[in-house]
Amino acid sequence: MPTIVVEVMPKPEVLDPQGKAIDARLPELGFREFSAVRQGKRFELTVEGEVTDDVLDRARTLAAELFANPSTEYIANVEVAK
Amino acid sequence: MPTIVVEVMPKPEVLDPQGKAIDARLPELGFREFSAVRQGKRFELTVEGEVTDDVLDRARTLAAELFANPSTEYIANVEVAK
């Protein structure tokens, strides 16, 4: 069955204590290639049947209404999984 | 600066209580298009400089060592953000 992927990230201007905590550990673990980490969420929606434009739109609505808190997060991506 | 996206999902056979609880809300909220939801994580790594194959490999290593718990999660995706 097809899957729609919805991705949500903390807004750049909002504190991301989880990303920051990971950030702080990177040099200690020897990862100096990356200067910052941010942590968000990825949702996979299983679709019964075909993914029409309508269904994709519904996924966008769901993302906006439920998956992202608009005051701290934005929707980074909504797409049909490859 | 370029960004590498790392995505981690709960393994299909492992219970995902978060996804399950969201799932249970969908019909009442009027979203009947989606038959299942699973919730995972998305990380964004900021790279200083160019994203060479080596850097991408390091991101894969980081994902395996820190971002994904191999007993419950798998790495769904590692790629350079568009």
Next chain:
Amino acid sequence: MSEPNIGVVMFDAATDAASVIRAVELAGGTPVTLHPKTTVAPDLADLSVVILPGGFSYGDYLRAGALAATQPIMRVLAEAVEAEEITVIGLGNGFQVLTEAGLLPGAFVANATPRYHHTEVDFIIANNSSAMTNAYELGQQVRLVQKGAYAQYTATAQELEALEERGNVLIRAKDSATGSDIAGISSADGLVLGLMASPEYAIEEGFGTDHPDGPGMGVDGQGLFVSVVRAAGAINGEGVVGE
């Protein structure tokens, strides 16, 4: 004066609900439990104050308070607030539900040290003319339990400015593990209030917070429930925001 009815919404896994009910009773109110699937306003007919208790509504899955915010009762409450018929107070997780439902500005993010913390915190009453602070002195220091993993309040610069300007920051934390000193706020009209703390665990001597008189002797949370009952009964009409 009959004991005023206070609504308490019973979200799944709202683990503090039982203690909130007790606290309301001890403060002289009559708790009335409300089912989250309630869609009919008449259930609220004889209620002037409803409390959203804390805990882990719906496991805090997705985001703290997010799934509770989608429950049918939240729409009913929003409409009643809109009609200025009711005061809604969120304690702990209940505060998170209110921000998720858009009834209060701002949002909650992970604590500065991202993990669950259960600690006792000293708070300062910054405004004592609200439905949850009218029984306290201005500037009074109160010690309450504060808990949660996503208990750090955050809002945009404009929202913060507005809160401060209007005196809607009601309670401040002196030294909170969350990373934010804003603990209690209200909406501009004073009808929606939130407190990121659990006053219901400081209402009974011996089972309260630490106190100079001895371990567990702190009962500073009583004032909050007395304030709520007063607001509900309008015993103390003057100074209660939203009257």
Next chain:
Amino acid sequence: MSKEQLDTVAHADQTPEAEQSWAALGLNAEEYQRIRDILGRRPTEAELAMYSSMWSEHTSYKSSKVHLRQFGEKTTDEMQRNMLVGLGENAGVVDLGDGWAVTFKVESHNSPSFLEPFQGAATGIGGVVRDIISMGARPVAVLDSLRVGHEDHEDTARIVKGAVAGVGHYGNILGVPNIAGEISFDSVFQGNPLVNAGAVGVLRHEDLRLAQASGTGNRIVLFGARTGGDGIGGAAMSSAAFDDEGAANTPVVQAGDPLQENVIIEATLELFAKSLVEGIQDLGAAGIACATSELAAGGDGGMHIELTHVLLRDEGLTAGDILMSESQERMMAVVTPDNAAAFEEIMAKYGVEYSWLGEVNDSGRLTIDWNGERIVDVDPTTVADGGPVYDRPYARPDWQDTVQADTFRASTAAADLPQTGEDLKAAVIELMSSANMADRSWITSQTDTSVGGNTRQAAPNDAGVVRVDEETGMGFGLAIDCNSRYVYLDPYQGSQLAVAESYRNVATSGATPMGISDGLNFGSPEDPGVMWQFAESTRGIADACMELGVPVTGGNVSLYNQTVDTPIHPTPMIVTLGRYDDVATAVPSWLHPAFDGSAIYLLGE
């Protein structure tokens, strides 16, 4: 055995010589033969799965039973007088007076916690809480005891942070306060940490429920979470030592869903309050296999189950998988036909899924069908109680003398004893900042100690204290303790010391000790040296209890805790529960500023 070819009872009858993977399921040749003798044929794959998990060390206590008997034998009538339910049930039940009773228990979750510390510890709390609910009690407190590797080892942080967070996560969402626990660091636990979780429940005498399926015609229902592939073979795995690679075979990690359990607790307590269930059993190790055989064995002895009625999370599971699955947050109940509708109403009210699986009968057999074909036909008592019992050889190991000879005085350390005040101060600071003595608030702040509103004392006190009766203030205090090194040095005396410490922590907090529960964590019973530790330790516990006049009300045994052939230090964790007429009389174990000016006395020699 292919998935297409269902191994039915009829098929098993016709194919006596079929190869069966009994060894991979943790059975030995004699045990397999014993199953064949009991059945008079070879077992079906499903039956084999059932027997193997029910006869595993973890579930059957086959190596420990002979030693555990003395807990009953060394208990006098006088010691028993407050026991409403004794050894052998899910958990012991102690009378608190005024119609109140309390039940408490610790369970090990060691091997799952090594694989996945967060989920392992979380489901440890979830499992022991379901044990408590299935006695008819409301869970009012949880506790945990942890043994992890050396603080400087690179893997220790993973284990300790994961386990602490997992204990907190599950208990916090349940809304049950965490009131006691302990942790210690030692490299002997590096590859085999111990995560034991405990729970306490209170009930009115009339609400007591036991795991029994009686009453022909009564219906069997499974409610709570759906069944998935979680932890299949977990019971057999907890009875196998880890090899160098970690786990021998890695089952699907059981993930906990405390939200689901929170709802189940409320729904189950309402079932009890309305007297809608005749018997109930939580699903833990060996899942449905365990629950059906124990319920049937505890009752009139007959039960029929339609396995196809089980609600699944994963449609690809085989019948054997479904029988063995250790999916969390499930309960099985026996309901009279008259109460079925009322039962369904409560499930609907709480939004809990359920399915009717079958019924109690008087056949004396447990029969299980899958798609209309019989895959299990056994005498349930042979599964639940008919496993082998081993009186394993034991002997004091040679190295015990060496270990005991290595005393502090005999070592060169004596020469380095602090001489000056400065030295002493430095020594005290070094001691107090060592991993095993340092402040525990980074752990205790991750659990909710106050939820429920009845916590009189939690960390940093020696005993956690909870009020049971709001009117009178009556309540209980409890502590969990064990110094694994003492038990290693001398299992008999070390275990007595563990009982004494736990008892003391409760008694000095002002409670009257009423009973103890033990969590016995040891290495492989096939090692005579370990078996000697076990024999000595249980003897020590039983003797100490007799001396102190408190009964052992229940406990848990976890064996095979070792990496290759290095066993852990023997660790009998002892929980003592005591009663207060009024918890207001509880004595804290720290110097609160309010006590300034009080005199300090040292009692004892």
